Amino acid sequence: MTTPLDKLREYGYELPMPKAPVATYVPVTRVGNIVYVSGQISMGENGVVTGLLGENMNVVQGGNAAELAAINMLSQVVHTAGVDLEKLKKVVKLTVFVASAPDFTEQHLVANGVSNLLVGVLGDKGKHARSAVGVAALPFGAAVEVEGIFEVEE
């Protein structure tokens, strides 16, 4: 049987070990069967993927950056919250923040980098509500930040 982690590998990703915040907040909290994941930025093996959409980054590059943020979010769900992706009940809600010049209006296409990966890896239970918005700037100059709410089994 193909697992979510197998499907992630088809996308070319191994789930990395998550970064702990260098601060007093925490990467995940849980209330009942709901897990909240702190905003995860576009960061890969070579560091933070920086950029401002509409100025020095195009939609394809933005979508790739968004995918990295999604991977980091999944990593927090699995490794920090200790949720087996096969037992995840639902991706409930995402907010995708895209660093944007004022005339860039395709945040939804960038955010599809997150959405397509989650649905590709998790199937129907990866189908989430979502907002995509263009922000002035993000921590460390990241191009994309994504936060998420997940439902897990009791």
Added chain:
Amino acid sequence: MTTPLDKLREYGYELPMPKAPVATYVPVTRVGNIVYVSGQISMGENGVVTGLLGENMNVVQGGNAAELAAINMLSQVVHTAGVDLEKLKKVVKLTVFVASAPDFTEQHLVANGVSNLLVGVLGDKGKHARSAVGVAALPFGAAVEVEGIFEVEE
């Protein structure tokens, strides 16, 4: 008895059929008795209401755009989530994203277009917690995007 839909008509609105996202995410998700609605933009019968507050749109125009976003949100609650507005328990929390030039600081007045409509139509159960923030840009150049959390009957 005056229903919420009657009151909407007094505001001049018929609830439109909702737009399905052209993507892999979904317009609404539900966990228990909580419904999450994806970000809905200011879009009316004549297409997306675009604009940047403080640059080419004033507070009144922004408030009208916000009202359209609210209508689209209600449409998702009713038509996609299948919630009868008379049985809605509560509008819990909204985030109103307002496309803003850096010197525009009346996002709260624009967001009142959403808040006043919901309270006008739904009464006390329309009273919600809210954040209003000014973002750099929104999908399709929309002036306003609103996302919401709703409590429904079990």
Added chain:
Amino acid sequence: MTTPLDKLREYGYELPMPKAPVATYVPVTRVGNIVYVSGQISMGENGVVTGLLGENMNVVQGGNAAELAAINMLSQVVHTAGVDLEKLKKVVKLTVFVASAPDFTEQHLVANGVSNLLVGVLGDKGKHARSAVGVAALPFGAAVEVEGIFEVEE
């Protein structure tokens, strides 16, 4: 025994009486044991702390502004929602919106003004998930706005 309010005083704060919104929305809503607090801006005894990080405000000033927003949020939790801080179960999730010039990328450091205060005052139950993002502008020209989700005892 040192209470959270004692610890707040060590930070130099008395919890102010909260401001009611001059609008139709409300400062807090509650669903079950979850309290949602509307976006609270950086406002102190001398009015709104305005500013745009990276343009006319530095990280230290931004962190102080963030602390004020956190105080106003706690004030809503205690005075409006009627939650005794000693009986608060958990700070679940915060979103910290930082008014930012496009080249300012230290929103996380500004947001630490919120996070450090909450963990300093509330200890482990103050440890929250968090997103920090840089927005174009905020209501009344505020430098910082924070919204929060809290778990309270049944």
